Amino acid sequence: MSCWAEEVVIESVVAQVGCAALHKALLLVSASAYALAVISLVSLARRRPLAELRWFRSLLLLGLLSHVAYTSALVWWLGRPPFFGKTELLSWFAFGCAGLCLVASRWLRSRFVAGWGAACAACVTLWLALTYRPQALPDVAALHNFMVWWYGFATPLGCGVASLAFAAQLRALLCGLRVRGRREHQIDSVNEESMGLLALALVRLGYPLMLSGLVVFVLGSLEAVGRAWFWQRALSAQLFVLVVYTIYLHLSASELLLHRRMFLAQSAAFCGVLVCVLSFDLPQSLMRGLGLGLFL
Amino acid sequence: MRKIFDDIRVVETGLGRNPVYVGLSSLKWAVFLMSLVAVVTLIATLFPQGMEDEFYLATFGERLFHVYDSLGLLAVLRSWWFMVLFVLLFAALVLCTHARVREGQYRGSSGTKLYETEFSVPKTSDDIMLIFPVLLSSIGFRRRRIIHDEKRTEVVAVRGVSPWVSSVLLHSSVGLLLVGLVWSYLFSWGGSLRLEKGRVSRLPASRTETRWSTFQKGLFPAGAGQDGSDDLRLELLQFTKEYSPAPQDLIMPGVEKRLPVRSVPRAEIVYEGGGEVRLLRDWQSRLRVTRGSRSRIIRVSAGRPQEVFGVSVSEGYFSGDVSLIRIRSDPGRTLLRLGAFFLVLFTAMRLYMYSYALRVEISGLRGGSSRLRIRMRSSGLVSSPPRVARRIAGLLAK
Numbered sequence: 001m002s003c004w005a006e007e008v009v010i011e012s013v014v015a016q017v018g019c020a021a022l023h024k025a026l027l028l029v030s031a032s033a034y035a036l037a038v039i040s041l042v043s044l045a046r047r048r049p050l051a052e053l054r055w056f057r058s059l060l061l062l063g064l065l066s067h068v069a070y071t072s073a074l075v076w077w078l079g080r081p082p083f084f085g086k087t088e089l090l091s092w093f094a095f096g097c098a099g100l101c102l103v104a105s106r107w108l109r110s111r112f113v114a115g116w117g118a119a120c121a122a123c124v125t126l127w128l129a130l131t132y133r134p135q136a137l138p139d140v141a142a143l144h145n146f147m148v149w150w151y152g153f154a155t156p157l158g159c160g161v162a163s164l165a166f167a168a169q170l171r172a173l174l175c176g177l178r179v180r181g182r183r184e185h186q187i188d189s190v191n192e193e194s195m196g197l198l199a200l201a202l203v204r205l206g207y208p209l210m211l212s213g214l215v216v217f218v219l220g221s222l223e224a225v226g227r228a229w230f231w232q233r234a235l236s237a238q239l240f241v242l243v244v245y246t247i248y249l250h251l252s253a254s255e256l257l258l259h260r261r262m263f264l265a266q267s268a269a270f271c272g273v274l275v276c277v278l279s280f281d282l283p284q285s286l287m288r289g290l291g292l293g294l295f296l
Numbered sequence: 297m298r299k300i301f302d303d304i305r306v307v308e309t310g311l312g313r314n315p316v317y318v319g320l321s322s323l324k325w326a327v328f329l330m331s332l333v334a335v336v337t338l339i340a341t342l343f344p345q346g347m348e349d350e351f352y353l354a355t356f357g358e359r360l361f362h363v364y365d366s367l368g369l370l371a372v373l374r375s376w377w378f379m380v381l382f383v384l385l386f387a388a389l390v391l392c393t394h395a396r397v398r399e400g401q402y403r404g405s406s407g408t409k410l411y412e413t414e415f416s417v418p419k420t421s422d423d424i425m426l427i428f429p430v431l432l433s434s435i436g437f438r439r440r441r442i443i444h445d446e447k448r449t450e451v452v453a454v455r456g457v458s459p460w461v462s463s464v465l466l467h468s469s470v471g472l473l474l475v476g477l478v479w480s481y482l483f484s485w486g487g488s489l490r491l492e493k494g495r496v497s498r499l500p501a502s503r504t505e506t507r508w509s510t511f512q513k514g515l516f517p518a519g520a521g522q523d524g525s526d527d528l529r530l531e532l533l534q535f536t537k538e539y540s541p542a543p544q545d546l547i548m549p550g551v552e553k554r555l556p557v558r559s560v561p562r563a564e565i566v567y568e569g570g571g572e573v574r575l576l577r578d579w580q581s582r583l584r585v586t587r588g589s590r591s592r593i594i595r596v597s598a599g600r601p602q603e604v605f606g607v608s609v610s611e612g613y614f615s616g617d618v619s620l621i622r623i624r625s626d627p628g629r630t631l632l633r634l635g636a637f638f639l640v641l642f643t644a645m646r647l648y649m650y651s652y653a654l655r656v657e658i659s660g661l662r663g664g665s666s667r668l669r670i671r672m673r674s675s676g677l678v679s680s681p682p683r684v685a686r687r688i689a690g691l692l693a694k
Binding site for chain 1: 326337338340632636637639640
């Protein structure tokens, strides 16, 4: 190899390493801001409404801005929308959780739900920052179809909304248990009924997103890509979540409405969401280390 | 409309007294069937479905593979009993819809929480009734009923797409999808063919010999359908692979094979030969497909199937110069696509779009003022009855 070629190789490697360092740094800033937002939510101003918690909102905004910068850098580097690879889907999932907590904090009302969303975003972003390798980013390859973009856009967002719905249902259950024990002063009228309604509204928000993601992927790509995609754990888990949510929505519109039953359905759906999100970028070594590698 | 607001007991007649009909059209039965579908999809999530035996042996080991296989856990999505479940679900869907259409009752709206509020305005009920219909029209409500007499003054109005309509459309599209799934299970077939240049391969026309069970085991049975004149004949005319030189920035120290690529689209495999690093960008086959006296020449590549003589032909993988061609025929595909499209459309319409059913009772007070009692049911994610009530109050105050 000539000297000129060696220089080119070295420059390219340096550029790639520099790019990776920048991405990692932005992700770490995001993760730290999300984590600090959770800490501020837990430790500061317990008696103030969620919408008035300035530290929480500011830190969340900082994390989101850093996340936007990371995504923009990624788009510039890749030259395509960031909705394909596992890393990109996980990043979008975290962004969706944090964004919803910031934009809809008045609607979410509960500090528990908002904290849950920010904590999810912090964990996933930290995981991405620690395991980020720019070389592992896949190319478009056969997934050049626009409909697959929609899968990458809608599914992580739907999963984020679904995780918040589970948090709201859990909060409703806790409210119910607490009411039986001792009555507390509740800020923002957080009670069993309002949290149940919030969980239902979040499911209604996330259901069409997940459904459209699954449908366009299966119809638009599965057939074209072929047998290698015949079975995908993320898609099966998504189908499971959708079936459970269908039951949930029917229960909510009928006389079969029971909070315990609703919580059971939400828990099952959340397990499906967890499998779906983990299947975006399955940390197989971690799962094997925990003895859960049997089905991987 | 009254049923949405008032809890009136309906006296059952005819089919409503039939316990079998009542049981099969009940929501409990439908939820039970959906729970079974959920269990099946859970199994499908935990166990890879429809793979080859070698994959399962490598993943689970021989003993566990035989246990799972004997329990039927490795092909639940293509099992006949799963399709029976779909048929039962379709029957429940039809009966549920029929029962609700027959009763003229819509649970989705009557089950939602009733929003009630009261406020007073310094106007008589006659004055209010002069402007109220126009006021409701100005904020998008359609009048359904106006009663204005000595006994009572009442206005009933609706706004948005009726949840009843979107719900019926949504469930119809689910029915279409279920029919498509069962149709596809019954009549679809497919498989893989290994094609060498210059050799003609025959695909039996009889679908009983080319079901998905044989597809799962590997290739089509050799020698099947020997005398079939209507067989599909495929001849590989040309098999080409496209390479491109590897960009220098992909040559990372210590990394030799399967480099992920960001700058070259469709490049997946690094080919090393003669000291030169090249990327395999694409591979494609030129085929002559013949059925009876008709013949067509097509070019297929990975991820881009071609329709010919009613079957979908696409490029699979390759081994040397032997091309692996995938064949698939699915007469239920159109139903599936239509059902899926309408399902997404009507689900979004049902869950996102707002709809209000409003009933306002106006009663006169002393001193020329009136009291308005607003009762409202709403559906849709973006609906907000308090916001609508505030808007009505604000407009009346002006």
